[in-house]
Amino acid sequence: MNAQAAGGMPEITYNFAYLDEQTKRMIRRAILKAIAVPGYQVPFAAREMPMPYGWGTGGVQVTAAVLGPDDVLKVIDQGADDTTNAVAIRGFFEKTARVATTTSTQAATLIQTRHRVPETPLRENQILVYQVPIPEPLRFLEPRETETRQLHALAEYGLMHVKLYEDIARHGHIATTYAYPVEVAGRYVMDPSPIPKFDNPKLDDCPALQLFGAGREKRIYAIPPHTRVRSLDFEDHPFRVQRFAQSCALCAASGVYLDEVILDDKGGRMFVCSDTDYCNGRQEAGHRGEMAGEGA
């Protein structure tokens, strides 16, 4: 149905940021409650969004609810600004809210992310929105929702440690590398969404507001700025993040999260920053990795 072809028909317009105002109010109420009870999963009436579940319907609804006309939006997909999910969601809000977008972590006021926290430290007055597939950290140990709610209510988190115990028993160390459970503000145990555990320390005492939206599971939770976030562990097996022997092949950064890229079928590979904005920034500042050639 082409508006032009129909001749004189008004162009289809959407409300600011796609969702209607009542829906945004409902989501904002859930967000306020989530901020008031850090780490607690607040149920909300998630809407159908014009994208499939698993593509960030929860994150998009949270973003739509907190987005203002003056915001500058950045969307990250696995650290990158230029992959399908990031491009699609950025385009969605350019079209429906006409907000400014950016790939720069520094310049953004609102960042929606899938599976990464930016390397550049976040600051106050920024909001980080996570896309969450499964908000319940206890789900694979306890399938009953009634029971997991009870466990959260009574702060019975022994079960979470059973999972870590199993890891050590099977692998000799805690082998959970992503969606690593955290305790928020000394109370609720929370799934930080499938970010690598490398990013877990960035959640702690973060100056930015962190919001988590799960569309299919219809849950919102939050970490207010400067909240204590502790990764669960054992006294004799303390929490550790991944370490990389290499530095980034393009920008020579070390101490950042790297992606492995297979180059050929003869074992050729390179390690590059997963955060493309961070990597580009370093290259522009003159940092050169070992594989940063002319074409890079």
Place this chain on the structure above:
Amino acid sequence: MIEHPLLVAEGLSKNYGPRIGCRDVSLEVHPGEVLAVVGESGSGKSTLLGLLSTELAPSAGRVSYRLRDGRLADLAGLGAAEKRLLMRTDWGFVRQNPADGLRMAVSAGGNVGERLMAVGWRHYGNIRDEAIDWLAKVEIDADRVDDDPRAFSGGMRQRLQIARNLVTRPRLVFMDEPTGGLDVSVQARLLDLIRGLVAELGLAVVIVTHDLAVARLLSHRMVVMRHGRVIETGITDQVLDDPREPYTQLLVSSVLAA
């Protein structure tokens, strides 16, 4: 027995709609005592066990338990948090089907360690040592600690379930047909083991069984149920050797002499 009772049931009744699960049962369990509840299928044994362990809510009557501070508390009046703490520290529940009482996808060590972690143990080495220690007590080799219960035989699973329940040194353990479904020689060893642990730890046990031999081996006192009521109660040997009720006489006489 000597001290004050540990568990007191008064006038317990449970109706399932118009059907009676259990009618007006009163009993006491003392510290260190093994009480057997016997009766045929459908006599209300399991309902009674459910009521005593607060898994079922009674239609009438109440259950009280003596907490560690010596207070006799009405279990219906305890908060959910207190009740769950009680269940995972002071109580144990050994189920007939080990799959109901174990986490089948979690290793033996994790199964035994779960209660420890639930009460705040956060040292992997200590949890594991304690788990191995308990596996030894129930005659499971230390090298099976990382295997999950799916790789265990029925008897081993049942022993693992016992270890998992006893690791926090409870004072009261409920057992629902713990030897059901095991072959006779395995049953005998399991009974031996339970008897040893009960004596060693001074456990109070409420055991539901339809097997009079199990009751005779393990229990000090027994309660005979029929149609949801307690029809006879007394010292085990006395009830089995000199039953007074016609139904009990029938039960006792229907056991094949080995």
